[in-house]
Amino acid sequence: xxxxxxxxxxxxxxxxxxxxxxxxxxxxxxxxxxxxxxxxxxxxxxxxxxxxxxxxxxxxxxxxxxxxxxxxxxxxxxxxxxxxxxxxxxxxxxxxxxxxxxxxxxxxxxxxxxxxxxxxxxxxxxxxxxxxxxxxxxxxxxxxxxxxxxxxxxxxxxxxxxxxxxxxxxxxxxxxxxxxxxxxxxxxxxxxxxxxxxxxxxxxxxxxxxxxxxxxxxxxxxxxxxxxxxxxxxxxxxxxxxxxxxxxxxxxxxxxxxxxxxxxxxxxxxxxxxxxxxxxxxxxxxxxxxxxxxxxxxxxxxxxxxxxxxxxxxxxxxxxxxxxxxxxxxxxxxxxxxxxxxxxxxxxxxxxxxxxxxxxxxxxxxxxxxxxxxxxxxxxxxxxxxxxxxxxxxxxxxxxxxxxxxxxxxxxxxxxxxxxxxxxxxxxxxxxxxxxxxxxxxxxxxxxxxxxxxxxxxxxxxxxxxxxxxxxxxxxxxxxxxxxxxxxxxxxxxxxxxxxxxxxxxxxxxxxxxxxxxxxxxxxxxxxxxxxxxxxxxxxxxxxxxxxxxxxxxxxxxxxxxxxxxxxxxxxxxx
DNA sequence: GTAGGGTTAG
Numbered sequence: 001x002x003x004x005x006x007x008x009x010x011x012x013x014x015x016x017x018x019x020x021x022x023x024x025x026x027x028x029x030x031x032x033x034x035x036x037x038x039x040x041x042x043x044x045x046x047x048x049x050x051x052x053x054x055x056x057x058x059x060x061x062x063x064x065x066x067x068x069x070x071x072x073x074x075x076x077x078x079x080x081x082x083x084x085x086x087x088x089x090x091x092x093x094x095x096x097x098x099x100x101x102x103x104x105x106x107x108x109x110x111x112x113x114x115x116x117x118x119x120x121x122x123x124x125x126x127x128x129x130x131x132x133x134x135x136x137x138x139x140x141x142x143x144x145x146x147x148x149x150x151x152x153x154x155x156x157x158x159x160x161x162x163x164x165x166x167x168x169x170x171x172x173x174x175x176x177x178x179x180x181x182x183x184x185x186x187x188x189x190x191x192x193x194x195x196x197x198x199x200x201x202x203x204x205x206x207x208x209x210x211x212x213x214x215x216x217x218x219x220x221x222x223x224x225x226x227x228x229x230x231x232x233x234x235x236x237x238x239x240x241x242x243x244x245x246x247x248x249x250x251x252x253x254x255x256x257x258x259x260x261x262x263x264x265x266x267x268x269x270x271x272x273x274x275x276x277x278x279x280x281x282x283x284x285x286x287x288x289x290x291x292x293x294x295x296x297x298x299x300x301x302x303x304x305x306x307x308x309x310x311x312x313x314x315x316x317x318x319x320x321x322x323x324x325x326x327x328x329x330x331x332x333x334x335x336x337x338x339x340x341x342x343x344x345x346x347x348x349x350x351x352x353x354x355x356x357x358x359x360x361x362x363x364x365x366x367x368x369x370x371x372x373x374x375x376x377x378x379x380x381x382x383x384x385x386x387x388x389x390x391x392x393x394x395x396x397x398x399x400x401x402x403x404x405x406x407x408x409x410x411x412x413x414x415x416x417x418x419x420x421x422x423x424x425x426x427x428x429x430x431x432x433x434x435x436x437x438x439x440x441x442x443x444x445x446x447x448x449x450x451x452x453x454x455x456x457x458x459x460x461x462x463x464x465x466x467x468x469x470x471x472x473x474x475x476x477x478x479x480x481x482x483x484x485x486x487x488x489x490x491x492x493x494x495x496x497x498x499x500x501x502x503x504x505x506x507x508x509x510x511x512x513x514x515x516x517x518x519x520x521x522x523x524x525x526x527x528x529x530x531x532x533x534x535x536x537x538x539x540x541x542x543x544x545x546x547x548x549x550x551x552x553x554x555x556x557x558x559x560x561x562x563x564x565x566x567x568x569x570x571x572x573x574x575x
Numbered sequence: 576g577t578a579g580g581g582t583t584a585g
Contacts, residue, residue, distance in 0.1 A: 012577095040577095041577080044577075044578080048578095068577095070576095070577065070578070073578060073579080074577095074578070077578070077579080103579095104579070105578050105579045106579085107579085108579050108580050109578095109579070109580095111580090112580085138579095138580095139580070140579050140580040141579085141580080142580080143580040143581060144579080144580050144581090145580095146580090146581090147580070147581060170580095170581095171581080172580055172581040173580085173581075174581080175580090175581035175582080176580075176581045177581090178581085179581065179582075204581090205582085206581055206582050206583095207581085207582095209582060209583060210581080210582070212583095213583090237583095238582085238583060239583090241583065241584075242583065242584090244584095245583090245584060268584095269583065269584055270584095272584055272585085273584050276584070276585075303585095304584060304585060305584095307584090307585045308584085308585075311585080340585065344585095559585080
């Protein structure tokens, strides 16, 4: 075998930088390093081994310029994928080392880097280059461009490209735009596009995974069921895990468990989503039991699994179990606790009223406490409003670090309201006004006959707005008939003076409830999903409405479910 | 001829 063929084979199978150096020495000895095609392969091999800077140094030492873009493309890719590198470096390399003749392989990774660094400027410049080179319609460049605009939130440009796309029979183009919608909280649009996709082409596994994420945000249980049916018999670990997760997040832990039990193969993610699903619904003991089963069958839990485990403990008030699990995570599984784990533990202790222990934990953490840690203590404090001194201390710390974060103000205001301290509420609201803080509007969704209806606070844009308002009044009357006085004060505080009457129960989840009551007949249960950061105070209304209308009402507030039946709530949280 | 697009839990 000639030396050059041997070196080609060696480069192909090279798996360490040490052997790369040896091959390089051999190339110099046989003077092959002067050949542009060999130099190019050497550079590409260094890039493949996640050594982009070594690749650049070989590139610079190569005697002749390399006309083939292969070596440059490999370095761009290497900067994008090397664990210790930043995507911006691939863009920097591209601008500092111009490629003599860039091709269709050059741009997709650069566009991905621009998307990852949220740089609309750099991406638009790449778009211009693509147009200049007439590469803009090339399938992979076109998809990458579309994905770039969609994931940067420039949906107008994304839509423009998509509407004129010559590749609308290609599923990747659809996946790019649908995933862009999901990333920007427009899951409703994502589902609309999914329906449209079915008219043009066949969805693939990636489509289903993206769409299942959209369903999870919206609580589109029937769409998840439809997908499960469409996939009959073709459920692998990935799609099965996504299904289990989507079913749990849509409020059907039973369906999640059914899919989980039927899976022939499960990995750490599958177990983790099932544990989380049980935890979300308040089945803390079951979640812990499943964790033990997981360990017993030999699946090693990771750091995310423990988030689910702590979540289960805090949701079900299992304080000792939580403390034990924290020790076990460190000692038995050698997992170093991250900030998120401390956050969970702080939440658990805070909810149990052990504020001093929670504060001690924060002080003894090996990291500087983040706003998220203080925030998790503050929201946990809501369970024990009698500790107002600690609450005010924590809230003040938070307002110092993050004066622009609306969640802190709203939380503190709600805690004062829980304690009937209306002067406190007024103080916080005045502070918000003074500092120009805007509350992020909450958004709730409800599925009726497979269609998702979305509502924001005070939303009057629904076609049935008139009926919804009448229904809200009716709910109010029925609830009063039950002999309970609805405390609407907290709701009214959000609204300016003079609008009190109309403002009654205009929180987004109440609008969703009123619509669902009009649109569905008893005894069907009502599932309302709320994707926001802050809890609002609709709990008592939901409780009473479940009794007045004989309905089961399930409300998801972020990742916690509250189940209301016949005037009772099955969750331990907060209330 | 090598490589390139859409993707998985808190």
